[in-house]
Amino acid sequence: MSEHDAVEVILAKRDGHELSESQIDWVVAAYTRGDVAEEQMSALAMAILLNGMDRREIARWTAAMIASGERMDFSSLSRPTSDKHSTGGVGDKITLPLAPLVAACGVAVPQLSGRGLGHTGGTLDKLESIPGWRAALSTEEMLAQLEDVGAVICAAGDGLAPADKKLYALRDVTGTVEAIPLIASSIMSKKIAEGTGSLVLDVKVGTGAFMKDQARARELAETMVALGTGAGVRTVALLTDMSTPLGLSAGNGIEVAESVEVLAGGGPADVVELTLALAREMLAGAGVTDVDPADRLADGSAMDAWVRMIRAQGGDPQAALPIARESHVVTAPADGVLTRLDAMAVGLAAWRLGAGRARKEDPVQAAAGVRWHARPGDMVRAGQPLLTLLTDEPERFERARATLEGGYDVAPAGTSYTPSPLVIDRIS
């Protein structure tokens, strides 16, 4: 006879009670082994979404998800480790320059990443546009590369937090994705199980982010920082703007190209700013305070780390990136100042052009995406190229264009424009 049963746990949360540690441990373990049915977990997930969980419950839930699988251990490495997680945005290629930059500063970066689903891109999808590069590494390969190169970006193995893998797939089809306790425990169970010594969270807020309003983004950030800290991982979160897409491109290969520009000492100012801000937090979390990451961008050592990181995973950093077969230019409708470029509109357009996938088994196009030629605050002239749409399949242009309608505003010259800060707040 088991300690608890699924209906008892569902009723407790449905009726607004706090779940006991024993109830949480039981329900997560029983779900993982199949003794709690999918339809029971979905009712519980909806009750959690609508009635919430307190910090103590979320911490226990996270611990139970970690306990459902294996844990990694980086204590054998000669350097400290630090990792970064972004809640997902449009044009968010920051991991690509960030990981080799932090490695070049002496801190190892074990970046377990995912693929994109919906309008936000996936880091692995972007890197796979590099000829030869492979995402799947064994634990031994990963440890060897961390010791040798100092940075690895690869796919998370199936062994970490299998409860989360199962629950995430269920939430996706049952309307229970947007629950802060479930989002926070999903992210943090994987990051804690991965074994990083410190963690920086980039919590996006704005139209192109998962969290549209600042209060909820802040709540998510605070919840995750508490979870990490409670589990012994030095954790800090930056709340960053995602109402405008990052940089000047959203896609796969085109974001790799932009990342290489940043590593070469150039690139869009906002990408450089956010890369450096996150690098400083990662270094501080790992206890390294005597290195300025800007110097490592300037002296080429971050680029060296990039080249070694790509090569270690079979990629050719010198190879030409794929070029889209078709392109279509959207021009500025009038003279004036670009006052808005909506992240969600750009993200959906890139997705519809083939850069993202609708279902997780879909392929992505390496060269598809959107480039924009002005950022909010820039002056534009009627007829000048505003956006370039890229795809291998020209029949995709029409829906992508429709998505972009209403996605940007050009105001008469002289209209005042106040840029909003990229880094909104820091939560530790």
Add this chain to the structure above:
Amino acid sequence: MSEHDAVEVILAKRDGHELSESQIDWVVAAYTRGDVAEEQMSALAMAILLNGMDRREIARWTAAMIASGERMDFSSLSRPTSDKHSTGGVGDKITLPLAPLVAACGVAVPQLSGRGLGHTGGTLDKLESIPGWRAALSTEEMLAQLEDVGAVICAAGDGLAPADKKLYALRDVTGTVEAIPLIASSIMSKKIAEGTGSLVLDVKVGTGAFMKDQARARELAETMVALGTGAGVRTVALLTDMSTPLGLSAGNGIEVAESVEVLAGGGPADVVELTLALAREMLAGAGVTDVDPADRLADGSAMDAWVRMIRAQGGDPQAALPIARESHVVTAPADGVLTRLDAMAVGLAAWRLGAGRARKEDPVQAAAGVRWHARPGDMVRAGQPLLTLLTDEPERFERARATLEGGYDVAPAGTSYTPSPLVIDRIS
């Protein structure tokens, strides 16, 4: 491409919106044919439980469940029809004397009943204690018996509201039983599909009922009366007390015996009172106002109808009812007045003695149950038999006794006792 998708409907209800008619029609039909998965419907059921549905949504949901199956038609009968539904209580054998009594007054009673689950008994389980009696009838047999005898109590066929059958089984394992919109639509979809011309609802309230508080019982009653009326069925509800069990017995065969006593002109006063109150409502609903059912109990015509009804379904109304192999007497702890006999305690004790089932595939014992020898307000003497526990399996006594501890109060003689009314309110 389908009109709607499951996640869209779940999100709408999750976020507190009213579901459209088209969303409701689609989700019920798609669930019935298996295109909406069990885990999606359970998330939706939990969202409905926590966020509610308004009257318009409930009416449409009920109509969609009716449309998922076949409808019966009694228009070929020479007399009007009336049916009764009880939300379930302890010792609630009222259907047994009521159906033949109403038939004896000239109104046909097509009573589609269920089996018991948990602490409340099932009408079919009670009748199956009569040797030879069978619950399963074809539609033709049912119509012929209604024309000939005027009353039939049988199992509902699989063709009525299959969406409800599927959803009820799901709610049972996902903690989503106690949602008034889902309870009301479940009951009323079957009753409306059954085709009765009028309907009387006995909505129980109290410790032994599904609804513990009057406000929720009233809300359920009002919701169901509105649903029936809106579907063209003359519908009335009585709100009746279920803090004390009905009559003097709870079980299967022992409740049949008590019902026969009522049909013979005797029986416990509360059972007679509720039987007559419900009979008058059923007759009024069918437009028969010139017959007093009390006369039909007194003149033996209700008993005649009972005998014919049982015989028509293969039962022998003269056969001895089964007798339990073992009995155990619980005595009064002191001289005084019995001020409380808790319906839930008695119901659970009868269930644990073998009168009910824990899972729907379990058998029940025909002779098991509880008899009580005093009702609240009666004087008792220390050591006199207060309850008799009956079972074929004496190892069941201990748990049944434990269940009854604290289930009754004996106060010093002279303590004032005010009986609560049996019929609390009438809702039409």
